[in-house]
Amino acid sequence: MALTRLERLKFRLLADGVRIDPSAARAWHEQFEGPMTLAEYATTSGVSLVLPGELYVNAPQGEDADLPAFRHGSDGYVVTTSDGDVPLTVVPVPAFQDRTVRDRDDDTLQPMTNYGVTHTDRCRVSPIGGCAWRCKFCDLPYEFQYRKKRQEHLLEVIEAAAVDPQAPARHVLVSGGTPRAPIPDRPGRPGSDDEAWIDGVYGYLAEHSPLPVDVMLPPRKDLNHPFRLRELGINMLSINLEVSDPARTKQIAPAKARVGREHTLDYIERAVEAFDVGFVQSLVVFGAAIEPMESTLQGVQDLVDRGAIPVLSAFRPHASTPMRDAPPASLEEMVEIYERTLEICERADNGVRPGPRCIACHHNTVTLPDASGFYSGPDDDLTLRPCRVC
Ligand code: SF4
Structure with a gap:
């Protein structure tokens, strides 16, 4: 399939970014509170823009004169390329970004963004600061010390995100870092089980959150674990x-x-068995700096064969990681991997498409909405499914 001009522009903005014209920065600051981006993670560090056709894109900011320009004129926001102007809308950062939470342990005031951040319509909360693992493409373990956060503070941020006047969230992602592996008791030294602790946090948030809760986690040893997560209401x-x-x-x-x-x-x-096709996704990071395209596509094939949604995440280097100087995924790589992933999904014919399913969450992934009914727009119920538990 050939991409339309606007679909290609989305991928180009994701790959190369935009140059922000002072007119856009001025209009944005008059209209919204806070900065244009919270720039807190490599793949969400850009500005959130929406091209016609619900094409969400997180576009990194660049200075190069050849980049498309993000401007504001008499008809509103546009992105200007050599082909002319394309109108667009923007998604601001949440207003809660300048609010604080009183830490119940040390009575200090902490920015809410230490616990969670909303991107487009999804509030991402992180029960763990840092990560027990050290993937060389991810900034978390290099920027933050490992620490466990109180579940009550995470819930406070979710509640604020749900009613945020500037960027209200519709769903929640409880994401990494990875908890430390369980340490058994030893004489004179009590053990710990951060995996059990974080499962408790998942359950607490699923029970109390006003919004549906998705969880991102690494696999556990126990292959029955996904069934327990499903019973928690995730x-x-x-x-x-x-x-x-x-x-x-x-x-x-x-x-x-x-x-x-x-x-x-x-x-x-096993997770697909517990949650159903369409409710389990898996990110694959792609780009020549990560691994050859054929190897990434083998991963996509293996995921689709199991009924899991492949989410194509373009490698974008972060300055604090060992891969800071590696090249980002290119526009050509994005187009090729998207088209070949679509072919894999079509051949499998099991209902899976490139994810994520939420259209607003397409912003930092190589995904496009289509007429298949697989994707959820702003008015769709994100929890609609046959009940597997009751
Ligand atoms: S496990 Fe996830 S959060 Fe931890 S370092 Fe790897 S990519 Fe980052």
């Missing part, structure tokens, strides 16, 4: 393959390599 799971080739995984995501590709795929398969 809406969707994201279990990320990220790197497909085992040798390359060992180099750039060594902890993930110790879990093993086969076990990860087995866990994903």
Whole structure:
């Protein structure tokens, strides 16, 4: 299939970014509170723009004169390319970004964004600061020390996000870092089980959140674990393959390599049994700096074969990681991987398409809405499904 001009523009903005004209910055600051981006993670560090046809894109900011220009004129916001102006709308950062939470442990005031951030319509909260793992393409373990956060503070942010006057959230993603593996009791030294602790946080948030709760987590040893997560009331799971080739995984995501590709795929398969096709997704990070395209596509094939939604996440280097100087995924790589992933999905014919399903969450992924009915727009119920539990 050939991409339309606007679809190609979305991928171009995702790959190369935009140059922000002072007219756009001025209009944005008159209209909204806060900065244009919270720039808190490599793949969400840009400005959130919406091209016609519900094409959401997180466009990194650049200075190059050849980049498309994000401007504001008499007809509103536009992006200007050599083909002319394309009108667009924008998604601001949430107003809660300048609010604080009183920490119940040390009575200090902490920015709400230490606990959660909304991008487009999804509030992402992180029960763990930092991560027990150290993937070389991810900034979390290099920027933040490992620490567990109180579930009550996460809920406070979700409640604020749900009624945010500037960027109200419709759903929640409880995301990484990865909890430390359980440590058994030893004489004179009590053990700990951060996996059990975080499962408790998932359950608490699923029970008390005013919004549906999705969870992103690495596979556990126990292949029955996804069934327990489903019983907690979690809406969707994201279990990320990220790197497909085992040798390359060992180099750039060594902890993930110790879990093993086969076990990860087995866990994903059980998750699909527990949650249904359409409710389990898996990010694959692509780009020449990560691994060869054919290897990534083998991962996509293995996910689709198991009924999991492949989410194509373009590698964007972060300055604080060991891969800071590696090249980002290119526009050509984006187009090729998207088209070939679509072919894999069409051949499998099991209802899976490139994810995520929420159209607003397409903003930092290589995905496009279509007429298949697979994707959820702003007025769709994100929890609609046959009940598997009752
Ligand atoms: S497991 Fe996830 S959060 Fe942790 S370092 Fe790897 S990519 Fe980052």
